[in-house]
Amino acid sequence: MSSTAYKVDLRTMDALSAADLYALLKMRVDVFVVEQTCPYPELDGKDSAALHLRLIEGDALVASARLIEPQQSGDPVRIGRVVVSPDHRGRRLGDALMREAVSACDTTFPSVPIALSAQSHLRAFYTGFGFVVTSDEYLEDGILHVDMLRPASPRSTDIS
Known part of the structure; x- marks a missing residue:
């Protein structure tokens, strides 16, 4: 899939319209709670301080x-x-999403490592983006997970 097929949008929760926030939360609930049959507190209080x-x-x-x-x-x-x-x-949107997420982290938080909690069956997917497993498997909301970390991308030291 080419990068021109989708628009990338990065913003705070307060900058999302009510309709955009509803669509975002609905998609997450549809997948994480309904599809994965995992009743857990999706609305965890962290969205207001996050970038989406x-x-x-x-x-x-x-x-x-x-x-x-x-x-x-x-x-x-x-x-x-x-x-x-x-x-x-x-359509390989997961790949596109992770490329954009890593890029946004590197741009917004330069020289900072990136962490995530991955469902265990997806560890190879995240390894492809430079993440390494940093924990044993653990059960979170009834699903096996591992912690993963991607080292900080070095800042460019080019002198023009």
Whole structure:
């Protein structure tokens, strides 16, 4: 899929319209709670302080991820709530979403490592983006997960 097929949007929750926020939360609930039959507190209080990365085609939200800034110096930025709309799967949007999420983290939080909690069956997917497993498997909301970390991208030291 070419990068021109979708629009990348990165903004805070307050900058989302009510309709955009509804579409984002609905997609996450449809996938994480309903499809994965995993009743858990999707509305966890972290959205208001996060950046929301969305991939949009036309008027349709096709994928999204949440970026949570480091809480203190030395902490990683966290990518979470990585989701592709069920209606748009099979088009490598997950790859596009992760490329955009890593790029947004590197741009917004330069020289900061990136962490995520991955469903265990997706560890190879995230490894392809430079993440390494940093924990044993653990059960989170009834699904096996592992913690993963991507080292900080070095800042460019080119002198023009």
